[in-house]
Amino acid sequence: MAPIADLGLSIVDNIFERQHAVAWISGIRDKSAYLMEHSLNVAFLLVNFGKHLGFDHHTLHELAVGGLVHDIGKVLVADEVLNKPGKLTADEFAHMKLHQIFSQPVLDSIPDLSPIARDVSLMHHEKLDGNGYPNGLQGEEIHTIGRMSGIVDIYDALTADRCYKRAMSPSEAFKIMMGLTPFHLDPTLLRAFIQCIGFYPIGSLVELADGRAGLVWQENLDDITRPIVKTFYSVRSNHFREVEYINLDKRHDLRITRATSEGALDICVDAFR
Ligand SMILES: [Fe+2]
Structure with a gap:
């Protein structure tokens, strides 16, 4: 219960100390549940990425704020376009x-919004070659925080499950994002992000060479391509099968052939998480 109790306390503190922020977040949810989910995901991913790069606690906090408000201007976008x-x-x-x-006047109106949080919002659609928006910034004009926010924003959009498209697996998303370097995304930072998330992140769905599929259960720090996989499905017979945990580090006759997804296999794996 301890972590949940801590979370409860922090919710109470936030409601007392940052009423405006709480009102904002519920305003984002009222506009679009997906916008709310995406804003939270971008905040989590940015903090995770910043921690991986060794940023200090203060900067991580500002990155989280930046993630939460990064798409605040979408509250003013027409519903039929936003939710199409x-x-x-x-x-x-x-x-x-x-x-x-x-977004710009809204961000200007927030007292004490740090330059870091502001840059997350204002730079997440800029591209290194200058073809991004809103300011067409180029190269060095987009500094590390802006480059990170562009990477995280695209990754979350590609791996999101929407009614009109299936979620991509992390490795499918990484392949597409590598194709966006170096003209759009920073290749060095993208490599660091892939390392941070893991090529086969815990909880992602993978297929093994023997036709079984399952969830990446535990990573293997000595070889990131050989985690422990909880298998429960046969891709060859399209049937669920008995659960078996396979430690690929000890089964060198087997390997992951590809990352897959619930959408690609047309199954739901919630019961196995
Ligand atoms: Fe955006």
């Missing part, structure tokens, strides 16, 4: 891009 289940038309995309313009 599918590809946007050119006009709709132009309207969606305005969220970065809408």
Whole structure:
């Protein structure tokens, strides 16, 4: 119970000390549940990434704030564009891009918003070659925090499960993101992010060479490609089978052939988590 009790205390402290922030977060949820989920994910991922890079506690806190408010301008985007289940038309995309313009006065109105949190928000759609928005910043004009926020934003969008598209596995997302270097994303930071998340993150679904599929259960620090996998499905017969934990570090006759996903296998694995 101790971690849950700590979380309860921090919720109480936040409600007393940061009423505006709490109102904001519920405003984001009222606008779109996915926007709320994405904002929280970006905050978690940025803190995780910053911790991996050795940032101090203060900077991690500002990264979390930046993640929570990074898409605040979307509150002013038309609902039919924000929540459209599918590809946007050119006009709709132009309207969606305005969220970065809408964000600026909102961010200006927040007392004591740190430059770090502000940069997370204002730079997460900039590209190294200058073709991003809202300011078309280039190269060194986009510093580390801005580059990190672009990486995290894209990763969360690609791995999100939406009604109109299946979630990509982390390694599928990493492959696409490597294709966005170096003109859009910073290759060195992207490599660090992949290391931080893990090529086969705990809880991700993978397929083994013998046709079994299962969840990555425990990582192996000596070889990140050979974790312990909890298998429970046969891709060959398309049936669930008995649960078996396979330590790939001790089974060199087996290996992971690919990362997969619930959408790709058309199954739900919640019962095995
Ligand atoms: Fe955005």
